[in-house]
Amino acid sequence: MGAHGAPRGRAARPAGEDSRGAAPAGRDGYFDLLRAVALVRVVAYHTFGWAWAGLVFPSMGVMFGLAGTLMARSLRRPALTVIRGRLRRLLPPFWLWGFFVVTAMLLHGWMPDWRIVYWIVPLGDPPGSAWAGQAWEIVWYLRTYLWFVLLSPALLRLFRRAPLPVLALSLVPVAVLTSVPPPEGRFGGALTDLATFLFCWLLGFAHHDGVLGRLRPLAVVLPSLAALALGGWYALTHQARYGGTYDLDDNPLGQAFWSAGFVTLLMYAKEYAGAVGPVRSRLVTVFNARAVTVYLWHELALILAVPLTDRFWEVPAFERYLPLESQWFLFGVGWVLIAGFVLACGWVEDVAARRKPALLPGGRAARMGT
Template sequence: MSWEQQGYESGHQPGHQQQSYAYDYEYGYGYGYGGQQPRYPDHGQATAPLPVVEPEPVPEPEPEPEAAVGPEPGEGAAEEKPKAPSAGRDRYFDTLRAVALIRVVTYHTFGWAWCGLVFPSMGIMFGLAGTLMAKSLQRPPLTVVRGRLRRLLPPFWFWGFFVVLAMLVHGWIPHWDLVYWIVPFGDPPGSQWGVQAWEILWYLRTYLWFVLLSPLLLKVFRLAPLPVLFLSLAPILVLNLVWSGPDGRLGNEMWDFSTYLFCWILGFAHRDGVLQRLRPALVVALSSAALGYGGWYAFAHQGEVGTYDLDEIPLAQAFWSAGYVMLLMWAKAYFRIDFAWLTRFPRLDRVVTVFNARAVTIYLWHEIALILAVPLIDQFWNVPAFETYLPLESQWFMFGVGWVLIAAFVLVCGWVEDVAGKKKPRLVPGGRAARMGP
């Protein structure tokens, strides 16, 4: 989200309406509602566990009992002592989740099309979420699904209250589909003024459907693991080559679900040890083929959408993410990577802990932080010393201010994740308990 994309001009505060439109058409996270352009130009995506407990990523909401640190983006159970992480924590997956969230914020700040090629955050987060979901389904499915909803929905409601209220104040008139702000089985509606804030909800909606369907998906996967894993790429091929799906909410859900289905099933494969049993040469060959096809398709079709950004080209996103995430998860299983060395660096380890325990909060509030960074920096121009010595026109400066605001939201709003997870509210995971009263 460059200064130009935000409608920024030195010394002048950009209008909200202008920001919303610029951002919506620049990035591929919007949907075709409320006058927006459809996410998929031709048919109609883009900015969480295990024993050793592998948590879920951005935004997963189901931490392992008192010891888990990470949700998807959201699962978050904080570690009490950074120097002695909870038994069973897998810092490799925790680190991947933290890097994925950082990449999401980076993409939404700078809009670099190559970000998804370097690190396909959403595919990685869905893969991590699938792994934790498979582990959790050792318990009764209804209990697991209810737990996931309990951890995801309260932070979503808390955040949504402010977003919906702001849109109402700015003239938005909702209709019956306001119900999607209660349970996002479909894309929640919103005004064009607030699109930059609510367009990221596609991820929570897609994650919710994966959670609801996981008991069935896991049963089918275990009937024939490898065939089901590779056939999970079939839906996105059908949508691209045979039938583009219906318009509206259902169509968007089908596209997103199909794009990341392989990554979710890959999480099952990792949890059940299927990847570890594959020969290295076969994994490298299959991953390279998927990466090659996804990369080729993105560049070969960039003329159709004006960019090679994977978030604008679902088929390329699906195959690139498939190859990338397969390599990451196979390497973790085959070489037994756990990043246990991270505990030797307490501050870095604590950062990873915070990112995992506050993944839902970071994911939901990061766009609002970037929105607020623009008028805040605009005020800096009124201070001569700031204008002289600070790089106010630099996107990197906005990136830094955005993270300061994200940190503030983590402090002010992160406790909701603790309450949702039936834990003692804390200002910062592993820190002092938050005071909920005077």
């Protein structure tokens, strides 16, 4: 440890100085890897339905934490410029995906109400038919992300007034909403999602501003382990309240505390070990440059993988030699279809980011955040 408690592997910062003074020019290899792992875990969870997957790697908490870091970095520029940039990068891929989902629902007899405006800007949950529920229910993440983006200028100012107290108190809203039920319906669900992942978003601020880097290991590890213990205990002991499962996706309080502890340790590991070099894996680069495309289209890919696999049974050689009854085979077919969607639709992310469209990214390293 350095004289001022800075982790080994990096220079101690002078008091009052943070990482805003010298932003890295390229991408962060460690964070890019975490984002890629998070996306793979999301697809695996939606394929196999493993309740334990969120305990092994809480993908949504990780993704909100990484997004908070990038948002704090971007807010060195005027807030309106940053918000417009985030909207510009998010909405075109969402519109392209939404066009196909909405069209399919209309062809199957669905008729929208005024809430169809949320298919233009997902500030609320967009309406949809039960027939396509598996496809559109994932929009909750985009809705929550968008609200965090809009609230970030105010949240960042509040955080910088008292970083550690604000970070600790950010777990209070989800505890309150667990004790006092939130309003019913979509508004209550949106409020709960914001409360669940507020800590992770602010943790991204703490990483960017160097707050984590100035803490001694025990000051980080002990509270993180306590949060993990509380989140895990609550998930395991309150299964009856959440459908008889310890799945964190069904348990806001368990999710909030488990993600808080887990993501804090992941981010502090980077601070403690020092800087990670630039992205060198083409696959990780593709995952990060096409993160919105992978997330939006993966459920459609998994839906289409089922009838496609059923067709394989009609070919005697496939029936004999391929493990068609295995969920792992379905998982593989799903990834083939995801790859197809990335090739067919991923270029929209380039256009939205004002980059030259590419079939597959991975040439010159992209810069972080806009």
